[in-house]
Amino acid sequence: MTYSNIHYRNAKTADIAQLLKLEQQHLNDELSQAGSMAANMMQGQALTKVQLTKLIDEHVIAIAELRGEIIGYVIAADWSFYTANEKQTKRSQSSIYQYISAKLPELSLDGRALTTNNSCQYGPIWVAPSVRGAGVFQKLVEYLCLQLTANYDYLVAYIAEDNERSFAAHTNKANMQVIDFISYQQSDYYLLARATNTEGEK
Template identity: 25%
Template structure:
């Protein structure tokens, strides 16, 4: 049985990183990237822990093994991960100043657990665990990641803006 909670141990954070490594583009075939999706950012344990100390990452666990995660990234980390700086700039220009949001920094479900509602339940748990005063969850998805765009749309994410950074097209999306 799969349970959902906020990560609370170093071992859970390390398991997130293992799952992340398995789903980085360089570790997947082009067919897998197209059909299964991929994650973009590679985190260090230090950054992952620092982010989690502010707002615990959401994990799906089965038999003491992390089988899915949704990383919580407080906007105060806007300058911590270089590849995400343009996203925060775009978010700030796309929303009203009075909107308090949490960024879902990355979501990933183990191949063995896809199509079982884990994605939806990770977001549901994240909504339930948002710190008081936060109105919405915002994230961005690589325009080439069609599986992720479709999955986010299916649970109610709406596009705030689309922008280009480098050679990539990014979709900034919001869940109310």
């Protein structure tokens, strides 16, 4: 199979039905664990139609499409989107997103402090098993960065310590760097970040 005709674009409302199906089908996929809101909200709950609509309208869902089918997607949003959804699910006020965002001023990448204004939360990302190893993961992340560079300098993700596959993918293929290691509610996570401007000009 040739992958030269894979198209990368921003998701539209017409894609929501496919995205809902993929969220349900691949909720527990290993590569969806990086900063996955679904993992942090009510366990076993995928993103809803309302949430996907808001992400498409106000934030970014980048997709990879092959012959009309979505074969990969990645989400990035302002920190306020995640903390607002946590409040709606009535989770503890000391949510992981609030915990991470509060730590950001202590963290830096390439000598520059991270803030909720110059960074956004990244994840989840999913790539169809049939096209893994074909460069879709890397190209999705690069495309996402192009969409974000005007508004954000950095992407920030968290990955469970035991999710070795996701950690390897993000450090080796997405050029993310470890900026901290945290413990939250008896679980351990890597915090990773990367610049959205791959030219290093920001």
